Amino acid sequence: MNIVVGYDEHPASGAALDFAAALAVRLDAELNIVHVLSIDDYPIDPDGLDWEACAEREVSAERESAREVLGAHGLTKWTYDVRRGSPVRLLVDACEKRDALMIIVGKPEQGLGAMLNHLVTGSISRGILHRAHRPVVVVPENGVDHGAAAGRALR
Template sequence: MVVGVTPDQPARVLKVAAKHAALLGAPLVIVNVDVMRFVTYEDPDGIVHSAPLDMDIDTGSDDLASVTQHATQLLEGQNVRWSVQQLVGDPAIALKKVADQTDARIIVVGTRRRGFGESVREFFTGSVAARLAHRQLRPVLVVPLGEPVADDEDVVWGEERAS
């Protein structure tokens, strides 16, 4: 089982993935994708070389450490084997690649956060869950991050909710 995780993501996504991995008796591969880097080339032996989109920004190692620490805290005492990997580039492509390499049964991702900025980002980059669902054969489990909204209730974004 493969799960896409970001450092600031609610614990719910990882908890749901771990629960399903334990139920299936499958190992859990936790994947963090550094979207601020891109693949420049891949050696024949599989070593991937990458470069930053912006030379002044390099958060990848911090993100990996944060995701690893978070997973260690959440999964301690759980009956699931797990590992953490960091890839670079497009999250949907990276998650698909790991799922192919590990012959994963399911890919788990969280929904995007609510808010104007996230809506704009998704408009330009698209939904990771939707792209995964259309570009590979494995089931995609999408874990909602926000509070549910009733069918007849208006969606309230960001700061409007606090008012």
């Protein structure tokens, strides 16, 4: 059994990973983490001599953060894929490819900048809801013990 989770540096994504890890442990499932590269993964100055190296360090740091969350849950069956492209398409494709039980993502960001971005590109969670043929779980960023929430989801 597989579960797909979208992950990046945003706090809501961390909450989604925490929930997904707790659920994967309870279901004895493999967790497939999909990190879709965005401009946030790259340094501000694209003309810097170490621009690509900085981006690689950032992605490595995010992978290590994910590893720590997974280790805290005792999860040993997981993959971490870094991809370029449309987050909606890549997450839905990963779910179909792995015949995953569900896709888990963080609740969309709030604020003016996020609102403008959603107007231009659309919400990732909304896009997944429209394209996926599997259940989609959207996890809020704050105020939830995600491990306990995953346990309640199984009752």
